[in-house]
Amino acid sequence: MTADLDPRRLLIFREVARLGSLSAAATTLGWTQPAVGQHMQRLERDVGIPLMLRSVRGITLTEAGTALLAHADALASRLTAAETELRAFASMELGTLSLAAFPSAAAVLVPPALAKLESRAPALEVRLTEAEPPEARALVTAGDADLALIFEHVVSEDRAGEAGGAAGRDGDLVTVPLLEDPLRAVVPVGHRLAGRARPIALGDLADERWVAGCPRCEENLLVTTRAAGFVPDVRHRTDDYVVAQRLVAEGLAVTLLPGLALHAAPGTGVAVLPVRTSPERQVGVLVRAELMQSAAVVAAIEALRVVAEQTAKRLVSLS
Known part of the structure; x- marks a missing residue:
């Protein structure tokens, strides 16, 4: 398992988990489904364990995937907070x-x-x-x-x-x-x-x-x-x-x-x-x-x- 997690892949994983399928995440992100699938495969190789189970009904998170989703949610939340704070600086509401x-x-x-x-x-x-x-x-x-x-x-x-x-x-x-x-x-x-x-x-x-x-x-x-x-x-x-x-x-x-x-x-x-x-x-x-x-x-x-x-x-x- 590598110690380096790609934050971008974590955010893509979050979209897949939130929407329940690779195709839905691809539509939201404006990407192709194979591109989203490749990122998920690379993420699972990086962590060394399965994160989701795939079926015709979509995907189901494994226990490790559920744990990782909490961190992906936290990352998305911090990025949103950072964007909000930077907008406040840009509008001189802070600083x-x-x-x-x-x-x-x-x-x-x-x-x-x-x-x-x-x-x-x-x-x-x-x-x-x-x-x-x-x-x-x-x-x-x-x-x-x-x-x-x-x-x-x-x-x-x-x-x-x-x-x-x-x-x-x-x-x-x-x-x-x-x-x-x-x-x-x-x-x-x-x-x-x-x-x-x-x-x-x-x-x-x-x-x-x-x-x-x-x-x-x-x-x-x-x-x-x-x-x-x-x-x-x-x-x-x-x-x-x-x-x-x-x-x-x-x-x-x-x-x-x-x-x-x-x-x-x-x-x-x-x-x-x-x-x-x-x-x-x-x-x-x-x-x-x-x-x-x-x-x-x-x-x-x-x-x-x-x-x-x-x-x-x-x-x-x-x-």
């Missing part, structure tokens, strides 16, 4: 979705997107983790997050992609563009440039003291100001957009802040100015390629796209 997002996106984009997702799939369990892009990418790569909101700094003459453009692939990871997040100069309300209607040149702030943000943001500040012909005098460093604006409001420094941050935490005592060279961040959703077939992931990306489109219109005129 968990984990999302990582950098702070300003977590404040502006994620809440309304999750509200849209909940209205569509109220049983879906969504979990949010705040993480800067390098950490968020690591979470997606490790499988600890299903998708992540990330950003890349770009300049106007070398854009990474237009908002709402086609997804880009990097190995097993796919990035879906959401929006372009413009960087704005933030100065005290009493600053000499505060009332200017036209975009300023970044070089106009060359002699100022500066507030820098996260390491990646500070690196971008240095690259951007170097292109404008100066090295900024960075006096303060903070990841907190509220702290940065308070330092500016007190006349201690100026800074560059992304539109999402200014939208999330508008400051008082500061003036927001567009910059002529239009530095910006490209915001997108990072996801593993195989999860692009997940109903929950697809629904989440669509909700984020809708919110991002609405938000992008407000960011363009931010001042």
